[in-house]
Amino acid sequence: MAGLKTAAPPAPAAGAERPAPPARPRTARRRRGVGSLFVLFLAAAYFLVPVAASLWFTVDDAGKGISFDAYAKGLTDDGLATSLLTSVLLGLATVALGLLLMVPTLVVVVLRLPRLRRLVEVLCMVPLIVPPIALVAGVSTVLSWEQELASTPFYRTFQLLQNKDFPLVLVLIYTVMSLPFLYRSLDAGLRAVDLRTLVEASRSLGASRTATIYRVVVPNLRSSVVSGAVLSLAMVLGEYTVATVLGFEPFAVWMVHVGEYEAQLSVAAAMLSLLLTWGLLLLLTNIAGGRARNRRTTA
Amino acid sequence: MTSNAPIAKGRTAPDATGVPVRLRGVRRAFGRTTALDGLDLDFAPGELVALLGPSGCGKTTALRILAGFETADEGEVLMDGEDVADVPANRRDIGMVFQSYSLFPNMTAAENVGYGMRVRGAGRRERRERAAELLALVGLPGREGHYPHQLSGGQQQRVALARALAVEPRVLLFDEPLSALDAKVRLQLREEIRRIQLESGITTVFVTHDQEEALSLADRVAVMRDGRLEQCAPPAELYARPATPFVAEFVGTMNRIPGTVRDGGEVEALGRRLPVHGSAPAEGTEVDVLLRPEELAVRAAEDGTATVQVATFLGGLTRLGLRTEAGLEVKADLPSREAAALAPGARCTLVPHDGAVLVADRSAAG
Numbered sequence: 001m002a003g004l005k006t007a008a009p010p011a012p013a014a015g016a017e018r019p020a021p022p023a024r025p026r027t028a029r030r031r032r033g034v035g036s037l038f039v040l041f042l043a044a045a046y047f048l049v050p051v052a053a054s055l056w057f058t059v060d061d062a063g064k065g066i067s068f069d070a071y072a073k074g075l076t077d078d079g080l081a082t083s084l085l086t087s088v089l090l091g092l093a094t095v096a097l098g099l100l101l102m103v104p105t106l107v108v109v110v111l112r113l114p115r116l117r118r119l120v121e122v123l124c125m126v127p128l129i130v131p132p133i134a135l136v137a138g139v140s141t142v143l144s145w146e147q148e149l150a151s152t153p154f155y156r157t158f159q160l161l162q163n164k165d166f167p168l169v170l171v172l173i174y175t176v177m178s179l180p181f182l183y184r185s186l187d188a189g190l191r192a193v194d195l196r197t198l199v200e201a202s203r204s205l206g207a208s209r210t211a212t213i214y215r216v217v218v219p220n221l222r223s224s225v226v227s228g229a230v231l232s233l234a235m236v237l238g239e240y241t242v243a244t245v246l247g248f249e250p251f252a253v254w255m256v257h258v259g260e261y262e263a264q265l266s267v268a269a270a271m272l273s274l275l276l277t278w279g280l281l282l283l284l285t286n287i288a289g290g291r292a293r294n295r296r297t298t299a
Numbered sequence: 300m301t302s303n304a305p306i307a308k309g310r311t312a313p314d315a316t317g318v319p320v321r322l323r324g325v326r327r328a329f330g331r332t333t334a335l336d337g338l339d340l341d342f343a344p345g346e347l348v349a350l351l352g353p354s355g356c357g358k359t360t361a362l363r364i365l366a367g368f369e370t371a372d373e374g375e376v377l378m379d380g381e382d383v384a385d386v387p388a389n390r391r392d393i394g395m396v397f398q399s400y401s402l403f404p405n406m407t408a409a410e411n412v413g414y415g416m417r418v419r420g421a422g423r424r425e426r427r428e429r430a431a432e433l434l435a436l437v438g439l440p441g442r443e444g445h446y447p448h449q450l451s452g453g454q455q456q457r458v459a460l461a462r463a464l465a466v467e468p469r470v471l472l473f474d475e476p477l478s479a480l481d482a483k484v485r486l487q488l489r490e491e492i493r494r495i496q497l498e499s500g501i502t503t504v505f506v507t508h509d510q511e512e513a514l515s516l517a518d519r520v521a522v523m524r525d526g527r528l529e530q531c532a533p534p535a536e537l538y539a540r541p542a543t544p545f546v547a548e549f550v551g552t553m554n555r556i557p558g559t560v561r562d563g564g565e566v567e568a569l570g571r572r573l574p575v576h577g578s579a580p581a582e583g584t585e586v587d588v589l590l591r592p593e594e595l596a597v598r599a600a601e602d603g604t605a606t607v608q609v610a611t612f613l614g615g616l617t618r619l620g621l622r623t624e625a626g627l628e629v630k631a632d633l634p635s636r637e638a639a640a641l642a643p644g645a646r647c648t649l650v651p652h653d654g655a656v657l658v659a660d661r662s663a664a665g
Contacts, residue, residue: 200388200397201397201401201402204367204414204416205389205418206389206390206419207414215418216405219405250605288513
């Protein structure tokens with residue numbers, strides 16, 4: 001206790017002014033606050049200025065002032081609705097096929113073949129380093145065999161793959177292109193849960209393998225499944241190279257075509273697609289977050 | 300190795316509903332490592348057997364083979380007389396509690412408990428009622444709606460126990476379920492597990508590396524080493540009459556005192572001739588005599604050959620750390636009243652008890 005007494009600061013004399021608190025930390029905090037705001041402002045400007053400029057371009061009519069004609073025209077244009085619907089359907093099919101392939105594969109790799117994890121990772125990352133144009137060149141070569149296979153059952157398959165209304169070949173290619181996004185998201189989710197124990201617990205309680213994946217594995221990978229799906233969907237909605245080389249016209253290709261003769265409509269369509277993408281993103285994020293919110297509110 | 304025949308009736312429930320379980324010559328190798336090397340072990344209906352041993356001795360592999368998560372390379376796994384080697388894990392009617400918290404994070408406590416019933420097709424109302432009943436049984440009434448992340452580690456293991464019980468298993472398996480919990484919770488939950496196991500009468504296998512846990516919980520303790528069974532016996536027998544030097548040293552504290560085998564099946568150590576338990580090595584063999592701390596009497600003597608190094612008060616007993624003139628470190632337990640005169644630095648003599656002693660090859664020390 002004696003030590004504590006000597007270490008205590010002396011009490012100020014009666015009437016003496018209290019020493020002012022050190023000003024330096026507050027100034028430093030203020031500077032840091034200003035710095036953060038500046039960075040935030042720069043980032044916001046980087047993203048918002050092009051959007052605002054595009055928006056202005058679509059509504060500015062030299063003769064009339066503000067006009068929403070481009071949007072009205074876009075919304076009533078059959079091309080936009082058709083191409084957008086095709087892209088969304090392609091995106092959803094890609095996500096479904098990608099998840100059907102990747103979830104069971106990664107579960108098996110984690111549980112049964114952990115030594116293959118690195119190999120699977122490398123294979124899934126390949127589409128990131130292979131340019132889409134190289135990928136589509138290979139696919140074009142294969143599709144060109146169609147006539148040679150005219151007398152075989154494969155001919156019908158080739159025709160089905162290249163159906164103009166819903167080109168399945170694009171789904172197959174986009175699934176390959178979405179593997180890096182799906183792998184990264186699912187791998188992060190799998191590393192966050194003790195999958196082996198959860199699966200074994202489920203099995204010991206009598207659940208089959210399918211029921212275990214459906215009732216235990218997928219619900220616990222929900223947020224990583226959703227984030228992989230969002231990334232894949234965004235990739236499909238904006239994909240141009242593969243579709244245009246193969247001669248299909250999903251949304252991105254239609255937008256470029258329209259831009260050649262009607263620039264304002266093309267940019268208005270881009271703005272609408274931006275809104276649609278954000279909407280889908282919010283929807284999927286809400287689906288993923290819904291359960292977590294329920295958990296918090298049940299507490 | 301000794302007999303692993305199950306006890307006829309120990310502390311098991313009088314109206315036990317469990318089934319007999321047998322492991323017969325079970326072998327399992329992972330590459331060049333042999334995890335189980337011909338394991339034979341019987342579990343009586345309603346009995347709780349603890350599998351005890353150091354890391355890598357094969358106890359978890361044995362449990363996983365019983366659960367159906369691993370397959371034996373050779374041997375039989377019999378449950379109620381039926382060979383279940385080819386029966387998948389989800390059809391074995393077992394309940395398992397894991398070391399790590401294995402609750403499904405996306406389900407509430409009640410949903411976790413009702414999961415096994417759900418996959419068996421039980422209705423929602425039945426599941427809800429059974430979950431509430433079982434959660435009350437494990438001391439968690441009113442927590443039905445809580446998610447795992449809202450429960451402590453001990454509470455999660457209680458829910459895991461309720462979940463395992465919900466499917467009314469033929470066999471309950473525990474894979475070190477208390478090792479991640481703090482000491483106080485571990486003790487509480489250990490008692491709960493034993494109470495519930497006795498009430499339910501389910502044949503139970505409990506894997507642990509904690510000897511205190513095994514000795515306090517089990518009807519019998521099976522000590523394993525290098526994939527083999529060293530001894531399976533009730534805790535008191537295991538402690539008092541270890542079958543092998545390994546069991547003697549693994550269970551409880553043991554002193555190794557150098558000695559020499561003499562004629563007539565005796566060994567000379569600490570200046571006395573002691574009868575050897577079992578068959579004695581050849582006369583003249585240098586061995587280590589295995590003596591527990593309570594099997595050594597310590598008497599204060601100015602001309603004694605040992606010195607007290609440290610005295611640790613343990614309540615009724617005091618543990619003395621002693622060093623002999625030959626540099627040997629020895630531990631001895633004395634009633635605290637007698638130990639008062641043996642403060643650190645005091646000279647004393649060591650006198651081993653008169654009973655038969657176990658001897659070990661001196662080279663096998665450690």
